[in-house]
Amino acid sequence: MNPNQISPKQQDQINAAIATVCSAARAEVMQYPTIKSYRDWTRRFCVWLCTEAAADLRNSSPAEKIRGFLLYVASGGDNGKPKSATSLNQARHALLFFYQKARCETVGDIGLIPIAKRPTLLPDVRTPEEVAKVIDAVEDSPAIPYRLIVRLLYYTGARINDVLCLRLKDIDWRNSGVIFRAGKGRKDGRGVLPCSVLADLRVQAVRSWRLWKIDRTAGIPAELPDPVYNKSKSYGFSWGWYYLFPAPSAGINPLQKIQNRWHVDPRYVQRTVKTAAEKVGLDGILTPHKLRHVYATELLRDGVDIRTVQELLRHSDVKTTEIYTHTAISSPGTLAAINRHADRLAVAP
Numbered sequence: 001m002n003p004n005q006i007s008p009k010q011q012d013q014i015n016a017a018i019a020t021v022c023s024a025a026r027a028e029v030m031q032y033p034t035i036k037s038y039r040d041w042t043r044r045f046c047v048w049l050c051t052e053a054a055a056d057l058r059n060s061s062p063a064e065k066i067r068g069f070l071l072y073v074a075s076g077g078d079n080g081k082p083k084s085a086t087s088l089n090q091a092r093h094a095l096l097f098f099y100q101k102a103r104c105e106t107v108g109d110i111g112l113i114p115i116a117k118r119p120t121l122l123p124d125v126r127t128p129e130e131v132a133k134v135i136d137a138v139e140d141s142p143a144i145p146y147r148l149i150v151r152l153l154y155y156t157g158a159r160i161n162d163v164l165c166l167r168l169k170d171i172d173w174r175n176s177g178v179i180f181r182a183g184k185g186r187k188d189g190r191g192v193l194p195c196s197v198l199a200d201l202r203v204q205a206v207r208s209w210r211l212w213k214i215d216r217t218a219g220i221p222a223e224l225p226d227p228v229y230n231k232s233k234s235y236g237f238s239w240g241w242y243y244l245f246p247a248p249s250a251g252i253n254p255l256q257k258i259q260n261r262w263h264v265d266p267r268y269v270q271r272t273v274k275t276a277a278e279k280v281g282l283d284g285i286l287t288p289h290k291l292r293h294v295y296a297t298e299l300l301r302d303g304v305d306i307r308t309v310q311e312l313l314r315h316s317d318v319k320t321t322e323i324y325t326h327t328a329i330s331s332p333g334t335l336a337a338i339n340r341h342a343d344r345l346a347v348a349p
Contacts, residue, residue, distance in 0.1 A: 005051045014046040017098070022255075024102040026226055031182065032255065033161070041094035045069050052077070062099045063108040069095065070113050088113060125297045125324075126286050134286050137276035143248035144264055145207075146272045148200050153288055156191040157295030157313055160270070160288045164263045167222075168205060169240030173198070180314070182225065189314035204244060212242045215261055220250045223260045236260060296324040 006014070021042045025035040048069055049058055057068050073091060076082040083091075092110070099105045131154055138147045152163045162180040170179040176198060178191045193201070215221070221236025222243060228235055235241050243263040250261050270288055277283045292313070299309050310321040 006047065010050045014043060014050070017046050017102075018042055020102045021094075021098050024097070026255065028101065029225070029227060035255070037090060038094040038097055041091045042098050044073075045091075045095055045098070048072060061108060062105055063110045066092070066095045066099070066107065067110045067113070070110070074113060125293045126282070126290060128294065128298060130280075130282060130286060131291060131294055133280040134273065134276050134282060137279040138272060139276070141248075144245070144268065145200075145204055146269060148197075148204060149245060149264070149269055150273060150276075150288070150291070151197060151200075152193075154291045154295060155194050155197055157292045157299075158191060159292065160266045162189075164243075164245055164266055164269070166244040167240065168208065168242055168244055171201065171205075171244070173202075187314055187316075189311070191312065201244075208242055208244055208246055209239065211246055211261075212239060215242075215250070221258075221260045222246075223253060223262045226255070229256060293324070296321070300324055 018039055021038055022035055025038055030038075045065075049065065052072065053065070053068060057065060060068075070088055070092060073083050074088055092113075096107060099107050135147060135150055135154070138150050140146050140148075149163060152158070153160065156163070156178065158180055165181065166178065167181070170181060171193075172178065176193045176195055178193055180189045180191060182188065212222075216237050221233070222238075222241050224233075224236050224241065228241075243261065245264045247262045247264055250259050252258070253260050253262075266288075273286070273288050274283065277286045296309055296313055299312070300306065306318065306321055306325065309324070310318045313321060315321045
């Protein structure tokens with residue numbers, strides 16, 4: 001796709017389509033990463049319609065346009081690299097949202113897109129000893145306590161955005177708990193904190209409090225969800241709404257167009273864990289999300305009920321949690337039973 005082929009009139013139409021998608025997504029109270037994804041796919045779709053799509057396809061139904069674009073992307077037409085089933089599914093959701101929600105148009109059946117299905121794979125679970133090596137190799141920066149963030153990922157089994165989006169009001173100091181707000185699927189969930197991490201969290205809360213005082217004096221509010229911001233902008237200066245892990249510097253909110261304090265960028269944490277994993281020979285093997293796999297595996301090994309693990313991981317369907325039950329195969333109890341079974345045969349070597 002060559003954006004240089006787009007006329008000024010077409011560019012205005014593309015910008016209007018993107019603005020419509022963003023407005024509709026904000027009305028649906030979507031998180032910014034989802035809005036950004038939908039916005040980017042809408043832009044690519046509109047550019048494709050203007051530069052690559054056949055003339056008859058431009059005048060066809062929404063279903064035919066979406067199907068044509070997905071086939072184009074699936075074959076690697078936009079950058080020479082065929083997209084995965086995950087990316088195509090993301091694009092399909094974005095374009096269905098564009099027509100059905102943003103433009104209030106009926107799409108119809110787009111048909112089956114010939115792409116390879118995602119294989120069903122067991123999670124690549126590492127050992128707690130390997131996790132400890134990586135955590136020990138993580139280095140803090142002057143402004144960001146990376147090691148504490150990675151420990152929380154492991155201790156709670158949370159996704160990286162869940163931990164970084166923690167606000168000070170969401171920590172239950174008395175009961176050693178935490179509430180993860182508006183996670184994947186816009187679901188809240190509760191987590192349990194080990195007592196060993198509470199002292200370090202209090203130190204981080206004090207650091208956050210000092211930065212909050214500086215921001216309040218400078219008139220820089222914390223970033224707020226749209227519904228909260230629209231209800232009362234003053235909440236951005238409230239201590240409870242401040243992030244536990246604030247970003248080192250303030251920035252312009254891409255949606256509300258004001259300067260505020262966001263949380264630490266997840267890319268910084270991913271790079272830091274990657275560097276630590278390289279130091280201990282686990283590069284490409286242990287990532288922030290795989291800490292979640294180790295968490296689930298170890299809980300099941302220790303006999304925690306699968307429904308409890310499902311709630312802690314905030315899985316909508318227990319079938320998603322069941323992929324971790326493969327760990328029972330290598331549990332000490334299973335190994336002992338297999339040894340007893342073999343001993344009953346008692347065949348001489």
